[in-house]
Amino acid sequence: xxxxxxxxxxxxxxxxxxxxxxxxxxxxxxxxxxxxxxxxxxxxxxxxxxxxxxxxxxxxxxxxxxxxxxxxxxxxxxxxxxxxxxxxxxxxxxxxxxxxxxxxxxxxxxxxxxxxxxxxxxxxxxxxxxxxxxxxxxxxxxxxxxxxxxxxxxxxxxxxxxxxxxxxxxxxxxxxxxxxxxxxxxxxxxxxxxxxxxxxxxxxxxxxxxxxxxxxxxxxxxxxxxxxxxxxxxxxxxxxxxxxxxxxxxxxxxxxxxxxxxxxxxxxxxxxxxxxxxxxxxxxxxxxxxxxxxxxxxxxxxxxxxxxxxxxxxxxxxxxxxxxxxxxxxxxxxxxxxxxxxxxxxxxxxxxxxxxxxxxxxxxxxxxxxxx
Amino acid sequence: xxxxxxxxxxxxxxxxxxxxxxxxxxxxxxxxxxxxxxxxxxxxxxxxxxxxxxxxxxxxxxxxxxxxxxxxxxxxxxxxxxxxxxxxxxxxxxxxxxxxxxxxxxxxxxxxxxxxxxxxxxxxxxxxxxxxxxxxxxxxxxxxxxxxxxxxxxxxxxxxxxxxxxxxxxxxxxxxxxxxxxxxxxxxxxxxxxxxxxxxxxxxxxxxxxxxxxxxxxxxxxxxxxxxxxxxxxxxxxxxxxxxxxxxxxxxxxxxxxxxxxxxxxxx
Numbered sequence: 001x002x003x004x005x006x007x008x009x010x011x012x013x014x015x016x017x018x019x020x021x022x023x024x025x026x027x028x029x030x031x032x033x034x035x036x037x038x039x040x041x042x043x044x045x046x047x048x049x050x051x052x053x054x055x056x057x058x059x060x061x062x063x064x065x066x067x068x069x070x071x072x073x074x075x076x077x078x079x080x081x082x083x084x085x086x087x088x089x090x091x092x093x094x095x096x097x098x099x100x101x102x103x104x105x106x107x108x109x110x111x112x113x114x115x116x117x118x119x120x121x122x123x124x125x126x127x128x129x130x131x132x133x134x135x136x137x138x139x140x141x142x143x144x145x146x147x148x149x150x151x152x153x154x155x156x157x158x159x160x161x162x163x164x165x166x167x168x169x170x171x172x173x174x175x176x177x178x179x180x181x182x183x184x185x186x187x188x189x190x191x192x193x194x195x196x197x198x199x200x201x202x203x204x205x206x207x208x209x210x211x212x213x214x215x216x217x218x219x220x221x222x223x224x225x226x227x228x229x230x231x232x233x234x235x236x237x238x239x240x241x242x243x244x245x246x247x248x249x250x251x252x253x254x255x256x257x258x259x260x261x262x263x264x265x266x267x268x269x270x271x272x273x274x275x276x277x278x279x280x281x282x283x284x285x286x287x288x289x290x291x292x293x294x295x296x297x298x299x300x301x302x303x304x305x306x307x308x309x310x311x312x313x314x315x316x317x318x319x320x321x322x323x324x325x326x327x328x329x330x331x332x333x334x335x336x337x338x339x340x341x342x343x344x345x346x347x348x349x350x351x352x353x354x355x356x357x358x359x360x361x362x363x364x365x366x367x368x369x370x371x372x
Numbered sequence: 373x374x375x376x377x378x379x380x381x382x383x384x385x386x387x388x389x390x391x392x393x394x395x396x397x398x399x400x401x402x403x404x405x406x407x408x409x410x411x412x413x414x415x416x417x418x419x420x421x422x423x424x425x426x427x428x429x430x431x432x433x434x435x436x437x438x439x440x441x442x443x444x445x446x447x448x449x450x451x452x453x454x455x456x457x458x459x460x461x462x463x464x465x466x467x468x469x470x471x472x473x474x475x476x477x478x479x480x481x482x483x484x485x486x487x488x489x490x491x492x493x494x495x496x497x498x499x500x501x502x503x504x505x506x507x508x509x510x511x512x513x514x515x516x517x518x519x520x521x522x523x524x525x526x527x528x529x530x531x532x533x534x535x536x537x538x539x540x541x542x543x544x545x546x547x548x549x550x551x552x553x554x555x556x557x558x559x560x561x562x563x564x565x566x567x568x569x570x571x572x573x574x575x576x577x578x579x580x581x582x583x584x585x586x587x588x589x590x591x592x593x594x595x596x597x598x599x600x601x602x603x604x605x606x607x608x609x610x611x612x613x614x615x616x617x618x619x620x621x622x623x624x625x626x627x628x629x630x631x632x633x634x635x636x637x638x639x640x
Binding site: 059060061080081082083084085086087088090092094096097098107108111112155156159165 | 531533534536537538539540541542543544545547548551552555556
């Protein structure tokens with residue numbers, strides 16, 4: 001595409017051993033990250049995990065204590081913010097309240113002293129692209145949240161940034177609008193082919209939008225991977241817990257079989273976990289077994305294959321598309337299981353029912369026990 | 373301003389306060405429109421003759437000119453000093469930041485007479501004497517807190533993300549200041565500048581120590597006229613001119629910015 005906003009430079013971004021400390025708080029520690037050209041990468045984590053600081057370091061708004069920021073092959077550490085050629089959409093959009101939509105959108109080009117005819121033409125195309133044609137003379141306060149968001153995006157894309165930085169740009173929108181904007185944002189990013197780095201604490205948003213997700217915790221990246229990778233193969237308990245819901249059983253390796261590891265849980269149950277290329281730990285090692293609630297199979301006693309945990313249904317939560325069973329294993333562990341509310345198997349279990357819980361060995365993950 | 377659902381007692385209370393504030397001025401200005409030689413309110417017969425007398429009195433006219441020039445220069449200098457001070461206090465980490473801010477605002481709590489005497493001694497002892505810039509410097513000192521206060525209030529309420537985003541979009545620090553920061557600080561600067569102008573324009577306690585016959589200001593001249601003569605319609609007339617000037621300034625600012633905008637400080 002060769003519209004005004006379709007000539008992105010598609011730069012790659014590389015962070016090498018970035019560190020930043022604020023007083024006693026290590027905001028970012030020894031952080032390495034590679035973002036390929038044209039990729040949409042999310043920095044995902046709870047508030048205070050260092051994701052916004054990382055974004056601000058890339059933007060040049062915060063100077064790292066150590067490490068290098070490399071954009072498009074160029075070390076940017078000493079390049080001032082206004083010479084980095086980036087775009088930023090902040091959580092509150094940071095639209096200039098004293099400027100009209102048109103003045104906001106053309107800000108970057110005007111600061112670069114672009115030719116007025118060029119500015120007008122490209123602004124017109126950009127406004128059309130984000131469907132704001134006709135609103136160019138409005139002031140930001142006269143626009144809805146979604147419209148303000150699109151102004152911020154157009155303003156950003158018009159300067160043809162090497163990288164688009166997005167700091168929780170959908171956080172201020174209500175749920176319905178947020179979902180619509182997610183789709184719009186993603187298609188816009190694809191269409192322009194721009195490299196985007198997206199900061200969010202919303203795991204669903206990260207899963208929906210990203211090519212890759214970097215999960216951050218306490219200033220460090222816990223895991224980087226494609227959304228399904230992060231969800232299906234979490235490498236730490238934090239990642240498994242932060243992305244979606246997960247059951248954890250703490251225990252010890254007691255034996256190994258071809259393709260699986262046997263674990264004795266702290267409660268005394270014996271369970272199997274499929275061992276993949278990740279490498280199986282030796283006998284006697286403390287581990288955590290992680291299983292997603294939707295992978296658990298809840299059945300009547302005696303119906304299921306081993307290994308199976310006898311359990312009792314403590315609560316049944318009906319959420320429409322699914323039923324959530326809150327279970328207590330005979331060995332004491334609490335579990336949660338999701339059961340799709342499909343036509344084939346209508347809801348039958350009631351609180352107090354005795355059941356057995358099982359799962360395919362390949363559905364469980366073996367995680368290091370960091371507490372032990 | 374008055375909403376329909378406000379209780380009668382509140383409206384009466386407001387009316388009483390307004391009357392208390394404005395009636396003395398109405399009387400002082402009102403006597404100027406009389407034709408009698410003796411100040412009388414309400415005037416027995418209406419006339420504009422005392423305005424003619426007052427405005428042909430070279431003492432008053434010189435003093436009025438001095439006051440306008442002094443207040444204008446004070447306002448400009450106050451903004452030139454107060455704006456960077458406010459920006460430094462809000463956006464930078466300075467050593468002894470709190471103490472510095474308190475110090476810059478301290479003239480507000482200093483008795484005017486004390487400051488006037490101190491300034492008089494300083495100008496005398498340092499050999500600078502009572503040149504015109506002496507009183508200008510003194511007025512700037514007492515007016516800076518007004519600009520600083522209002523600008524600080526507006527700046528502290530301003531989203532830092534606006535300036536940061538401007539930078540990311542390619543605006544140099546100077547462009548960011550000119551296109552983003554300055555326009556958004558304008559309500560604070562206009563409000564503070566207005567206070568600074570008025571502070572200078574009607575100051576007596578400081579000016580009285582620092583003016584000479586050549587640099588005298590209108591309030592000081594009126595004051596000494598009242599001490600030497602009696603209250604007569606000439607004073608009323610020149611006071612009316614002063615009030616009219618200030619009102620004119622307020623109306624002008626209202627036309628440009630809207631008084632609500634100025635007094636609400638930072639409301640967009």
